Amino acid sequence: MPSPEGTHQVEVSEEAVGKRLDRFLTDALGTLSRNRIRPLIKSGLVLREGEAVTDTARRVRAGEIYHLTVPPAIEPDPEPEDIPLDIVFEDDHLIVVNKSAPMVVHPAAGNWTGTLVNALLHHCGDSLSGIGGVKRPGIVHRIDKETSGLMVIAKTDIAHQGLAALFESHDIERMYKAIAWGRVYPASGHVDKNIGRDPHNRKRMTTLESGGKTAYTHYELEENYNDIACLIQCRLKTGRTHQIRVHMAHIGYPLIGDPVYTRPKLSRTKSLPESRQNTTRKFPRQALHAQTLGFVHPVTDKPLKFEAELPSDMKRLITALKG
Template structure:
């Protein structure tokens, strides 16, 4: 990754940010500069921005972190897949933890796209003229669960419309530090890239009335575990079901953290490792150790349901909890509670 720094001169005043960067970087087109800004690759005086229309201010320092180029064509790789359903138009699978969806810096191979190119070799009529699977939604690298990909252009177009219209059933299971209050409800808070850390998303409501993109998560606690403190009645942890109306980046992780119930193991939005719990004994020790050593965000896409965009059949798939989350929940159930 290369880093470029430009200081705005008097003659640059008032230029759009994407035009300014394209001019300063030389070989960079304005459309590419706009895309990089929206991806969070640009900061102004150290603060991240994702607004390509922002006016340039004389004397401000603009930093562009240029990502390494992506290989032109991902290569097919023989990677095992847990396939739940497949026909000539769609493939639905249970994604494992540790598998990124798309090739990107740090994950050029071993991705879901690489695996699908191998699995579907010779069976992809093409999307946009290219023999590739159509990814219409994604799960974070460390998140497990149900995903769908299109094999044909008509399926890709239909799935994209379903997701755009939020005409999809999506239910996720999360294990949280503490529990949300109330134990069921809706988080309706806009999400955008954090101005303090371009690698994170955040709930954004600015004093000037601007906000992030609308994001709505319905949640309910399916089970609570132990107590934070003796006598308070507040749970030490909880198993939460989240259903999405929208599909923003990191939506569940951001919303749960925003209401004080970050996901156990979350390396980005978790406030600390492990849980705060009252008690003693073997069960207490085992539960604390399981939460502290959990190595990813405890999040699983459990249900995906929609109308097949070609056959119009009603489809609904469930993926069982992976072993690591099942083990975590089993350990948390051993936390002591007051009589």
């Protein structure tokens, strides 16, 4: 695939009239993701009649000619690190990994090294997708630091563009396994509550009657552990921050080990031997695992579906709960 770097001239056809500028350029070029084009527009790198156009939502008109300059990708701040990755699938366009807990996805304050980004930079090298003019892995979705399981990462711009579109249209199959306090009732159902920042604690998310973002989680009971706790399947139609954790806490079944949305009810575990009580009460993370990931390959159109079995710590927790 030719490099997208350099200046591109694009004329608006009759079929493209009325499109947002960022969508028009994404569709017209076909080699850059919308997430990469947006910051280029905002940085003044898109010209019309010699003048910079910085409004990504501007509606294009017939006959207009735009010039887009794509700068070379710059080296990222994160350094490549030789960190083992559990690779489930990889080709020239994307990679699927089974992320361990407590691996952080992006470097940030307190976690500048040892992240998935650092590992991917070492593993993929120069094949990574350049997004927003920055040479870094094309991560199109995230899972929390303390959540384990499957993630897909783009290695090329065309894959990033296609994956981003699939997530935006909710055409991704995602099934999580979670261990929650209590026994969910009814045994299957859904939570359809908007999620946004908790106005009383900006580090938490919460369900909202108005505002926030739409969020839909379908849950199903898989195993019951003496009514102390249960294993549930959660299928997502949306992918909001902390969605499963917030939704399950909202209906009264918070996840074991979740330090943000629950406090363990110690009376629930009194029937267990002391050693098993400790395993349950002191579980060090939210008991949540991204087990299934399915989508149509954005380049080959081949249907893909991956499974990652429960990690050993969640298996030990189940053994303790069974008593």
